[in-house]
Amino acid sequence: xxxxxxxxxxxxxxxxxxxxxxxxxxxxxxxxxxxxxxxxxxxxxxxxxxxxxxxxxxxxxxxxxxxxxxxxxxxxxxxxxxxxxxxxxxxxxxxxxxxxxxxxxxxxxxxxxxxxxxxxxxxxxxxxxxxxxxxxxxxxxxxxxxxxxxxxxxxxxxxxxxxxxxxxxxxxxxxxxxxxxxxxxxxxxxxxxxxxxxxxxxxxxxxxxxxxxxxxxxxxxxxxxxxxxxxxxxxxxxxxxxxxxxxxxxxxxxxxxxxxxxxxxxxxxxxxxxxxxxxxxxxxxxxxxxxxxxxxxxxxxxxxxxxxxxxxxxxxxxxxxxxxxxxxxxxxxxxxxxxxxxxxxxxxxxxxxxxxxxxxxxxxxxxxxxxxxxxxxxxxxxxxxxxxxxxxxxxxxxxxxxxxxxxxxxxxxxxxxxxxxxxxxxxxxxxxx
Amino acid sequence: xxxxxxxxxxxxxxxxxxxxxxxxxxxxxxxxxxxxxxxxxxxxxxxxxxxxxxxxxxxxxxxxxxxxxxxxxxxxxxxxxxxxxxxxxxxxxxxxxxxxxxxxxxxxxxxxxxxxxxxxxxxxxxxxxxxxxxxxxxxxxxxxxxxxxxxxxxxxxxxxxxxxxxxxxxxxxxxxxxxxxxxxxxxxxxxxxxxxxxxxxxxxxxxxxxxxxxxxxxxxxxxxxxxxxxxxxxxxxxxxxxxxxxxxxxxxxxxxxxxxxxxxxxxxxxxxxxxxxxxxxxxxxxxxxxxxxxxxxxxxxxxxxxxxxxxxxxxxxxxxxxxx
Numbered sequence: 001x002x003x004x005x006x007x008x009x010x011x012x013x014x015x016x017x018x019x020x021x022x023x024x025x026x027x028x029x030x031x032x033x034x035x036x037x038x039x040x041x042x043x044x045x046x047x048x049x050x051x052x053x054x055x056x057x058x059x060x061x062x063x064x065x066x067x068x069x070x071x072x073x074x075x076x077x078x079x080x081x082x083x084x085x086x087x088x089x090x091x092x093x094x095x096x097x098x099x100x101x102x103x104x105x106x107x108x109x110x111x112x113x114x115x116x117x118x119x120x121x122x123x124x125x126x127x128x129x130x131x132x133x134x135x136x137x138x139x140x141x142x143x144x145x146x147x148x149x150x151x152x153x154x155x156x157x158x159x160x161x162x163x164x165x166x167x168x169x170x171x172x173x174x175x176x177x178x179x180x181x182x183x184x185x186x187x188x189x190x191x192x193x194x195x196x197x198x199x200x201x202x203x204x205x206x207x208x209x210x211x212x213x214x215x216x217x218x219x220x221x222x223x224x225x226x227x228x229x230x231x232x233x234x235x236x237x238x239x240x241x242x243x244x245x246x247x248x249x250x251x252x253x254x255x256x257x258x259x260x261x262x263x264x265x266x267x268x269x270x271x272x273x274x275x276x277x278x279x280x281x282x283x284x285x286x287x288x289x290x291x292x293x294x295x296x297x298x299x300x301x302x303x304x305x306x307x308x309x310x311x312x313x314x315x316x317x318x319x320x321x322x323x324x325x326x327x328x329x330x331x332x333x334x335x336x337x338x339x340x341x342x343x344x345x346x347x348x349x350x351x352x353x354x355x356x357x358x359x360x361x362x363x364x365x366x367x368x369x370x371x372x373x374x375x376x377x378x379x380x381x382x383x384x385x386x387x388x389x390x391x392x393x394x395x396x397x398x399x400x401x402x403x404x405x406x407x408x409x410x411x412x413x414x415x416x417x418x419x420x421x422x423x424x425x426x427x428x429x430x431x432x433x
Numbered sequence: 434x435x436x437x438x439x440x441x442x443x444x445x446x447x448x449x450x451x452x453x454x455x456x457x458x459x460x461x462x463x464x465x466x467x468x469x470x471x472x473x474x475x476x477x478x479x480x481x482x483x484x485x486x487x488x489x490x491x492x493x494x495x496x497x498x499x500x501x502x503x504x505x506x507x508x509x510x511x512x513x514x515x516x517x518x519x520x521x522x523x524x525x526x527x528x529x530x531x532x533x534x535x536x537x538x539x540x541x542x543x544x545x546x547x548x549x550x551x552x553x554x555x556x557x558x559x560x561x562x563x564x565x566x567x568x569x570x571x572x573x574x575x576x577x578x579x580x581x582x583x584x585x586x587x588x589x590x591x592x593x594x595x596x597x598x599x600x601x602x603x604x605x606x607x608x609x610x611x612x613x614x615x616x617x618x619x620x621x622x623x624x625x626x627x628x629x630x631x632x633x634x635x636x637x638x639x640x641x642x643x644x645x646x647x648x649x650x651x652x653x654x655x656x657x658x659x660x661x662x663x664x665x666x667x668x669x670x671x672x673x674x675x676x677x678x679x680x681x682x683x684x685x686x687x688x689x690x691x692x693x694x695x696x697x698x699x700x701x702x703x704x705x706x707x708x709x710x711x712x713x714x715x716x717x718x719x720x721x722x723x724x725x726x727x728x729x730x731x732x733x734x735x736x737x738x739x740x741x742x743x744x745x746x747x748x749x750x751x752x753x754x755x756x757x
Binding site for chain 2: 007014355411415
């Protein structure tokens with residue numbers, strides 16, 4: 001007798017998921033990154049800090065001392081706002097960028113990623129508008145998507161976010177009867193664009209936001225990793241009441257501890273602490289005390305300078321290789337700090353379509369569309385110079401240039417500017433060439 | 434390492450690495466549940482020396498795409514003289530090249546969509562516009578464009594108008610240097626595994642495939658819940674029987690061994706069209722073969738263990754290294 005027919009989607013929970021998971025799908029692009037992790041591949045994709053220069057013996061001794069002398073406290077629950085001593089030390093760190101803050105206004109978080117999550121949780125209902133740069137940090141876009149926000153991108157250029165574009169965007173949002181909840185910005189050594197918001201524009205952006213009663217969320221994980229000058233004063237330094245500042249020890253010390261923070265106006269801070277308590281009860285005590293002990297027992301200023309010099313050498317290697325190997329129709333930003341170069345490909349090329357042959361050629365990058373909430377950015381890609389040594393960076397750029405050459409030939413064969421060949425677009429009118 | 438230890442090879446450097454790793458983890462877990470000592474190992478530059486020094490009892494290759502399915506990994510296993518599950522290098526090469534497999538099946542009386550196979554270089558040399566025009570003239574519309582080698586629908590796309598063809602070609606050549614352009618057959622997609630047993634090859638339960646998006650692409654294949662599978666098929670019994678016959682024919686005439694999975698389409702008239710056959714089919718949580726195994730009343734771990742026993746037995750009687 002025939003078996004009865006059954007229908008299955010091989011997922012017993014498929015009708016139970018929240019609607020916000022509808023975009024959580026397997027993707028060809030994500031699958032390719034499984035290959036990028038292999039040592040044969042030069043990965044210029046990830047933003048993993050290179051912490052090989054850390055004095056691990058000294059860090060080990062610090063952690064051992066922490067366990068031996070304060071182990072019971074370090075492994076216990078702690079305050080939802082975070083360890084008071086660490087919050088005082090965080091204020092000292094922020095002072096380097098001109099911020100004068102009280103430890104009571106600091107909330108310690110699980111990396112600055114969680115700080116952004118808490119800020120969005122506190123401010124955004126589904127459908128609320130968040131303004132971001134074009135392009136913007138992929139991890140932030142993930143948070144905004146999870147809270148079902150509507151992301152509106154604002155154009156940038158070599159000096160960072162364009163104030164005129166921000167003004168136009170604010171007017172356009174108001175014209176349709178909406179109001180943005182906050183501007184999310186990475187003013188220093190932008191991820192992924194590599195550019196820095198000039199001091200003059202910081203003032204203009206803050207003026208616009210103040211006039212529009214718009215909160216600024218200033219994400220600054222790379223601020224101390226500049227190559228040339230002293231740190232530019234942060235936006236929070238001049239606007240204590242209109243800015244939530246997000247900071248992190250992931251790039252200046254080590255990401256494995258997952259310690260970041262938010263500095264917020266008093267009323268916002270109260271909400272963030274409550275949100276933190278409902279999310280995690282408290283940030284990890286052990287990590288906080290370890291970071292605190294590191295800050296008090298080590299010359300971390302010198303360590304950050306060493307990190308900066310290392311990243312500068314790698315940036316120089318990448319820029320030299322780009323100059324040598326890339327076609328003249330490609331352009332890229334020149335970062336003054338941080339981890340990333342943003343490349344605009346020769347006209348007609350699609351960075352997503354180019355990734356499979358790049359992986360075949362054993363080099364990986366992140367396609368530009370990852371940094372847009374609206375599908376744009378296919379004509380660009382992000383290159384990271386933070387992790388591979390200079391000779392590998394050079395080899396990776398050489399391989400990628402070969403792929404670009406083959407893609408150009410293929411596009412020429414099939415007609416480079418035919419409709420449907422590229423999803424690239426100039427909207428919003430970012431100019432990072 | 435014991436002689437009976439099964440090493441599941443998964444990962445590799447193909448575009449299907451992620452799928453392969455998921456397949457490997459699932460099969461190794463099923464083998465362990467079936468009482469077999471099993472581990473997963475990636476393919477790297479140490480593989481050959483490792484195989485020679487460790488002498489695993491059996492290797493179960495689950496690398497998808499190039500190397501894993503084009504016969505080259507199997508040549509390595511032959512050179513290392515270790516028992517392994519699956520088709521010989523020559524048979525794998527034959528099956529992995531879709532145009533060649535189609536030609537062999539066509540000569541055996543199996544229907545397969547009309548097609549043209551062309552490398553990217555030919556478009557450059559002869560001129561893409563004239564070649565694409567000739568393709569549409571010859572095959573008509575709609576078309577399906579895919580790499581001549583490779584799996585998981587990577588690089589494949591349907592073409593409903595001539596304007597869409599250049600983008601489809603470029604998307605295809607991103608995954609391989611040769612394109613297979615074939616007439617798009619509209620119908621119900623069916624997959625049919627064939628399992629070698631002591632009584633000869635037998636088909637496992639065919640599976641009807643109904644992707645929610647209408648296209649059985651990478652996302653539909655590997656997002657749990659994105660595709661509805663119907664087992665056994667609701668298709669007329671004559672069509673299902675024809676599907677089984679085609680899968681057995683493919684397994685036979687291509688000289689495949691142990692396990693294969695044929696991908697077919699049944700059109701509105703009930704005609705079965707052969708698309709391709711896989712010698713290292715996916716074994717992930719959303720893959721078709723584990724579903725067929727379960728629907729056929731078998732256990733995945735026991736089935737894989739049985740294939741390993743067959744491989745070990747082949748090797749013990751000197752049949753483990755067929756030359757092809």
